Amino acid sequence: xxxxxxxxxxxxxxxxxxxxxxxxxxxxxxxxxxxxxxxxxxxxxxxxxxxxxxxxxxxxxxxxxxxxxxxxxxxxxxxxxxxxxxxxxxxxxxxxxxxxxxxxxxxxxxxxxxxxxxxxxxxxxxxxxxxxxxxxxxxxxxxxxxxxxxxxxxxxxxxxxxxxxxxxxxxxxxxxxxxxxxxxxxxxxxxxxxxxxxxxxxxxxxxxxxxxxxxxxxxxxxxxxxxxxxxxxxxxxxxxxxxxxxxxxxxxxxxxxxxxxxxxxxxxxxxxxxxxxxxxxxxxxxxxxxxxxxxxxxxxxxxxxxxxxxxxxxxxxxxxxxxxxxxxxxxxxxxxxxxxxxxxxxxxxxxxxxxxxxxxxxxxxxxxxxxxxxxxxxxxxxxxxxxxxxxxxxxxxxxxxxxxxxxxxxxxxxxxxxxxxxxxxxxxxxxxxxxxxxxxxxxxxxxxxxxxxxxxx
Numbered sequence: 054x055x056x057x058x059x060x061x062x063x064x065x066x067x068x069x070x071x072x073x074x075x076x077x078x079x080x081x082x083x084x085x086x087x088x089x090x091x092x093x094x095x096x097x098x099x100x101x102x103x104x105x106x107x108x109x110x111x112x113x114x115x116x117x118x119x120x121x122x123x124x125x126x127x128x129x130x131x132x133x134x135x136x137x138x139x140x141x142x143x144x145x146x147x148x149x150x151x152x153x154x155x156x157x158x159x160x161x162x163x164x165x166x167x168x169x170x171x172x173x174x175x176x177x178x179x180x181x182x183x184x185x186x187x188x189x190x191x192x193x194x195x196x197x198x199x200x201x202x203x204x205x206x207x208x209x210x211x212x213x214x215x216x217x218x219x220x221x222x223x224x225x226x227x228x229x230x231x232x233x234x235x236x237x238x239x240x241x242x243x244x245x246x247x248x249x250x251x252x253x254x255x256x257x258x259x260x261x262x263x264x265x266x267x268x269x270x271x272x273x274x275x276x277x278x279x280x281x282x283x284x285x286x287x288x289x290x291x292x293x294x295x296x297x298x299x300x301x302x303x304x305x306x307x308x309x310x311x312x313x314x315x316x317x318x319x320x321x322x323x324x325x326x327x328x329x330x331x332x333x334x335x336x337x338x339x340x341x342x343x344x345x346x347x348x349x350x351x352x353x354x355x356x357x358x359x360x361x362x363x364x365x366x367x368x369x370x371x372x373x374x375x376x377x378x379x380x381x382x383x384x385x386x387x388x389x390x391x392x393x394x395x396x397x398x399x400x401x402x403x404x405x406x407x408x409x410x411x412x413x414x415x416x417x418x419x420x421x422x423x424x425x426x427x428x429x430x431x432x433x434x435x436x437x438x439x440x441x442x443x444x445x446x447x448x449x450x451x452x453x454x455x456x457x458x459x460x461x462x463x464x465x466x467x468x469x470x471x472x473x474x475x476x477x478x479x480x481x482x483x484x485x486x487x488x489x490x491x492x493x494x495x496x497x498x499x500x501x502x503x504x505x506x507x508x509x510x
Contacts, residue, residue, distance in 0.1 A: 082112035086119070093122040098129045109147070113154045120151040131175075141175045162194030166203040173206050181219060184210040191231070199239060201281040204232055208285050215292070222292065222301060226322060229289055236282045237382050237417070243275035244416035244460045251459060255452075272459060275417065279462025295328035303333055310336075313344045320353055329356050348377035352387055364394065375410075385415035392424070401428045402500035419461025423468050426453035429501060430475055436499040441488050444480050445495040449505045451475035485510055 077085070085104045092101035105126060108119050127144040131137055148164050148171075169186035172178055187207035190198040198204075211228050214220040250268045254260060260268065291297070302319045309315040320337040328334060338357060342350035355370030371391045378384040392407035405428065408421040429450035437443030451472045458468035485491050485507055494504040 077107075077111045082108070082115045086112065086115045090116075090118055090122065093126055096125075096129075098126045101126055102130075109150070113150060117151075117155050117158050120147060120155065123147050137175075141171065141177065145171055145177075160194065160197035162190050162197030163200070165190030165193060166198045166200055170200075170203050170206060173210070180210050180213050180217075184214060195235070199235065201236075201277040204236065205281045205284055208232055208288060212288050212292070222297065225289075226293065227318070229285065229293075230318070230321075232285060233282065234382070236278050236285075237415070240275055240278050240282075240417035240461070241381065241415055243271045243278070246271040247275065247460055248416050251456065275460065276462030276465060279465070283463045293322065293326055295323075295326055295331070298323055298326060298328055299331050299333055302337070306333065306336065310340050311344070313341075316341050316344060317349060321349065324353055324356060329360060348374045348379070348383070348387070351377060352390075355390070359394070364398075368394070381414045385411040385418050388414065389418065389421065392421070396424065396428065401432060404428065405500075417460050419457035419459075419464050419468060422453050422457035422460070423464065423471065426450045426457065426471065426475065429453060430478075432499060432501060433478075436497050436501045437495075438498065441480055441484065441490065442495050442497070444478060444484075445505050445507065446497060446501065447475040447479040448508075449497070449501070451479065480507075482510060 085107050089101050089104035089108055092098070093105070101122070105119070105123055108115050109123070113119070124144065124147060127140050127147060130140040131144065145168055148168050152159050152161060152164055166187065169183060169190060172183045172186055177183070184207070187198075187203065187210065190203075191207070208228065211220060211225050215222055215225040247268060250260060250264055250271075253264075298319075302323070305315070309319075316337055320334070320341050323329065323331070323334045323337065334353075335357065338350060338353040341347075341353065351370050352374035355367045355374060358364075358367035358370055368391065371387055371394075375384055375387040375391070378387060388407045388411035392404045392411060395401075395404035395407060405425055408425050411418055412421050427450070429446055433443050433446035433450070436446055454468050454472035454475060458465040458472065461468070480488070480490075490507045491510040493507050495507060496504045
């Protein structure tokens with residue numbers, strides 16, 4: 054009996070000893086970590102792989118660098134394709150482990166988005182599983198789920214699910230609204246960075262190297278968001294046309310007409326797609342104004358007044374809407390609508406006032422700069438006293454078009470081409486020399502006012 058007890062105790066000691074050996078000490082973790090770090094930071098991932106696997110197993114809290122450099126290591130292995138499926142799964146596990154072991158230093162929305170993109174890029178699971186991974190990122194930590202590429206993939210998967218009957222069309226529209234609002238918010242953030250720096254540049258003050266980098270990064274990000282917004286709009290395409298919207302909303306109207314959120318979304322969607330001639334739009338606006346008199350209902354009443362040819366009443370409603378609106382992006386759209394109304398009537402001075410109000414609310418609304426540029430160009434013949442001053446207006450038009458390109462990536466190509474065209478119509482170097490106008494200011498008349506500086510020769 055004593056012999057059996059002694060054997061059992063020895064076996065237990067061996068097991069405890071083995072378990073202690075499996076858990077490396079802090080000093081051992083530091084040593085292995087150093088080997089991993091020195092190899093991984095110079096891209097020697099073959100040498101870094103073994104210490105990397107030991108650290109993950111025994112020292113998962115060693116350092117955030119384990120997950121940052123480990124991501125690069127596994128992406129390198131995936132690109133080589135030697136054991137791709139296993140490495141893809143391993144990278145997904147690494148992302149999950151990082152959220153467990155370094156939660157305070159990890160933006161969950163960002164990492165969850167990486168997981169979704171990894172699944173999509175490597176065809177892991179069904180389209181629904183891939184969509185759910187992105188959906189989890191959006192619902193868990195939407196503020197940090199903001200990669201332009203991932204937002205596009207997320208919506209692309211939603212379109213696939215909708216087309217295959219796995220997602221109601223209304224849910225697709227709701228997701229579209231969420232993503233466009235997110236993207237436009239990011240565009241405004243970038244434009245707020247760009248605006249003051251552009252003004253500093255235009256005043257003749259050189260940017261510091263830090264400011265120049267900040268400007269370049271903001272312009273790059275703004276361009277990316279602009280392209281993705283355009284791609285998402287293209288994806289939505291005909292699915293949001295009047296031919297789909299009207300029967301869908303008509304079918305649900307009686308059941309949903311007391312649901313303020315549904316009424317608001319339906320009216321907004323039909324207004325956005327110019328489905329305002331259909332009687333359903335009038336019914337939606339009536340219900341909206343009855344349930345929630347607001348900036349939105351005032352805007353839609355303005356649309357209806359405009360359709361009826363009552364321009365004065367439409368303007369009153371639009372101004373009410375702009376004053377009541379608390380969402381800067383929506384407020385900008387109202388001001389833009391008013392500006393467009395004045396522009397089409399030839400009231401360029403009033404149109405510019407409202408385009409600038411729209412830009413104050415939403416600095417990334419580059420179309421406003423482009424519209425102002427076009428009005429300047431059309432007025433060139435009327436706003437100068439001689440040939441030189443008339444053609445000088447094109448410098449002002451070109452500068453305004455360039456602003457459009459720099460704050461709104463979605464129209465950058467058109468805006469840059471427009472600016473180039475206007476510069477070609479402005480006085481040439483020979484004209485400037487013969488008129489002795491190098492570096493001088495040319496006063497501008499009519500509604501434009503102010504002056505434009507002639508380039509130095």
